[in-house]
Amino acid sequence: MTDNEKTPDNRQGKSDAKPPTEGSKPAQQPVDESHKTILAHEISETKVTKSLPSQSGTNGELMYAITPTGEKAHRVQYVGKVTNIERKKKNDYEWLKIKCTDGKLPATITVSENHRSAFEKLTSISTPSYVAFFGYIQTWEYEDDTYSRLEAMSANEVSKQERIRFLVNAAECTLKRVKYGSMNMNTYKQHLANKAYNQIDLRDFADAAEKALEQADEMMHNTQSPI
Amino acid sequence: MKMSRSILNKLATFMERFKSSTTSKNNKSNTNNDFTDSPPSEPSHEPKLEQKVKALENKWESLGVDVDTNKARKGIQQLKEHFRLSIEEASKLYEAQVYERNDDINPVEERSKYGDRLISEFNSPEVWGDITVTVTSLWEAYSDDIQDIGLVQDVSGSKKFTLWKQANKQSLKENKTYHITNVVGKPYNDNIEIKITKNSVIQELPDATPINRHNVSSEFSGRVVRVLQSSGVITRCDHTECSRVLKDGKTCPEHDETSGYTDVRIIAVVDDGSNTCRVVFGAKDTKKITGRTIAAIEQEDEDSLHQSIEDRLVGEYVNLTLSEISADTTYQYVNSYQLDPPIDKGEIDRLLIASRDIKFGLEG
Numbered sequence: 001m002t003d004n005e006k007t008p009d010n011r012q013g014k015s016d017a018k019p020p021t022e023g024s025k026p027a028q029q030p031v032d033e034s035h036k037t038i039l040a041h042e043i044s045e046t047k048v049t050k051s052l053p054s055q056s057g058t059n060g061e062l063m064y065a066i067t068p069t070g071e072k073a074h075r076v077q078y079v080g081k082v083t084n085i086e087r088k089k090k091n092d093y094e095w096l097k098i099k100c101t102d103g104k105l106p107a108t109i110t111v112s113e114n115h116r117s118a119f120e121k122l123t124s125i126s127t128p129s130y131v132a133f134f135g136y137i138q139t140w141e142y143e144d145d146t147y148s149r150l151e152a153m154s155a156n157e158v159s160k161q162e163r164i165r166f167l168v169n170a171a172e173c174t175l176k177r178v179k180y181g182s183m184n185m186n187t188y189k190q191h192l193a194n195k196a197y198n199q200i201d202l203r204d205f206a207d208a209a210e211k212a213l214e215q216a217d218e219m220m221h222n223t224q225s226p227i
Numbered sequence: 228m229k230m231s232r233s234i235l236n237k238l239a240t241f242m243e244r245f246k247s248s249t250t251s252k253n254n255k256s257n258t259n260n261d262f263t264d265s266p267p268s269e270p271s272h273e274p275k276l277e278q279k280v281k282a283l284e285n286k287w288e289s290l291g292v293d294v295d296t297n298k299a300r301k302g303i304q305q306l307k308e309h310f311r312l313s314i315e316e317a318s319k320l321y322e323a324q325v326y327e328r329n330d331d332i333n334p335v336e337e338r339s340k341y342g343d344r345l346i347s348e349f350n351s352p353e354v355w356g357d358i359t360v361t362v363t364s365l366w367e368a369y370s371d372d373i374q375d376i377g378l379v380q381d382v383s384g385s386k387k388f389t390l391w392k393q394a395n396k397q398s399l400k401e402n403k404t405y406h407i408t409n410v411v412g413k414p415y416n417d418n419i420e421i422k423i424t425k426n427s428v429i430q431e432l433p434d435a436t437p438i439n440r441h442n443v444s445s446e447f448s449g450r451v452v453r454v455l456q457s458s459g460v461i462t463r464c465d466h467t468e469c470s471r472v473l474k475d476g477k478t479c480p481e482h483d484e485t486s487g488y489t490d491v492r493i494i495a496v497v498d499d500g501s502n503t504c505r506v507v508f509g510a511k512d513t514k515k516i517t518g519r520t521i522a523a524i525e526q527e528d529e530d531s532l533h534q535s536i537e538d539r540l541v542g543e544y545v546n547l548t549l550s551e552i553s554a555d556t557t558y559q560y561v562n563s564y565q566l567d568p569p570i571d572k573g574e575i576d577r578l579l580i581a582s583r584d585i586k587f588g589l590e591g
Binding site for chain 1 (some may be wrong): 450452453496498499500501502503505534537538541542543544567570572574575576578579581582583585586588589590
């Protein structure tokens with residue numbers, strides 16, 4: 001927040017905008033990357049991620065995934081039902097491996113100790129519970145196959161209602177992508193996906209969205225159980 | 228097909244208008260179903276390609292433009308097929324390309340068709356329109372090529388504008404109200420500013436009173452993804468009509484070292500999956516969200532306060548009514564909010580039908 005921010009009561013008073021001095025440029029406003037709403041099935045089926053090399057030559061932080069449905073996602077959001085949390089350790093480096101169930105495929109989520117707040121929060125929660133994750137998709141290769149997971153940068157426990165809402169939102173987004181993909185309307189993103197994947201079966205994703213909606217519907221009716 | 232950046236921008240605008248027009252058509256016949264509609268098809272009343280080319284030929288002749296009609300026919304056809312546009316839309320786009328290539332043409336009539344717009348509508352590049360605004364402040368130009376630079380305001384808000392000397396227009400005066408035609412939104416440092424073009428007509432309205440910005444509110448819904456560290460207790464300048472946040476609790480950017488009063492706020496990033504918004508919850512909402520009084524918040528440790536706000540907000544879906552804080556910030560003030568709004572059961576049913584339709588379409 002800029003320090004010259006004003007209270008709402010004074011918003012219509014004198015303008016905050018200052019004339020720029022000669023040669024100066026207006027102050028740059030922060031830009032937040034949007035988190036794409038994505039189902040577990042799409043996370044699991046994503047096989048292509050790109051990272052931009054930083055100035056030092058190593059992999060830069062800015063990384064994006066290309067989903068088979070034609071979404072270019074730098075950051076993703078996912079609200080899942082956590083069924084299992086495993087604490088892993090290798091060479092003094094700790095991380096959590098989390099399993100979330102979903103309509104069609106389960107999602108694998110990892111939280112490294114680098115994201116301390118999310119790491120601590122998740123070590124203390126009991127399972128099963130609903131958790132909102134915000135992070136990015138990571139892929140790795142093992143024995144000629146590519147696997148993917150969501151690396152969470154932040155997380156928080158949420159209510160059952162939030163899980164239902166997420167399923168509805170994510171299904172809607174997936175259906176839009178599938179629809180545009182089938183109509184070749186999302187030309188640039190679709191071009192990226194077509195280039196990245198040999199074969200894309202969009203029916204699979206429409207199916208995953210339908211299953212998510214059925215699950216949401218079932219959860220709406222089952223008001224007795226909190227989980 | 229090689230196209231310049233501005234032509235591509237025009238295409239984006241056309242596609243946007245095209246999508247919204249197809250959506251509104253669908254809304255009339257279908258209960259707001261974005262999925263079950265078929266690909267856009269050519270309406271039967273649309274002019275045939277030949278008719279359109281002939282009309283364009285006559286128009287260009289009157290403007291004194293020498294354009295090969297065969298080339299135009301082929302160009303429109305290519306745009307139609309490549310971008311799945313109707314003939315009407317493809318011809319408009321082709322026409323825009325022609326004007327782009329011929330700087331000496333003055334298609335004022337064409338661009339005036341967008342009509343009157345509010346300042347707040349200039350929220351993406353290449354939005355054209357006519358505005359009625361009051362010049363609220365004029366700044367010192369940072370370049371010799373700039374004639375006037377400053378802020379213009381109407382009921383919907385205020386925006387930075389630039390009038391370049393190249394446009395060859397009269398100078399604008401502070402606190403005067405003008406009707407300006409054919410202005411365009413141009414991106415500058417992630418913000419959109421208004422550019423007065425050489426095709427603009429500036430008309431001063433001598434009897435008009437300065438236009439004040441009304442408290443125009445907008446709505447936004449999404450999930451809270453982050454709570455900023457600058458949330459919590461702050462000190463504001465206590466000068467009349469100032470209330471800026473004091474740096475280190477004692478220095479106001481306007482009034483230097485001064486005394487202040489304590490206030491609380493929450494700044495959060497809300498994300499709807501395609502756009503983000505930085506929002507500021509005022510003292511009243513902060514008290515409600517944290518469930519504490521201002522005195523209790525002041526006494527609490529900064530880290531534990533931040534943690535408790537995060538626990539309450541992150542991951543939650545929220546409906547917001549927002550208003551602009553000032554022209555030079557992208558932060559928006561929360562007028563009202565609804566955490567965890569109810570889920571519409573009808574929405575699930577609608578999407579289920581849509582998903583089955585899409586699956587059926589893919590199988591067919």
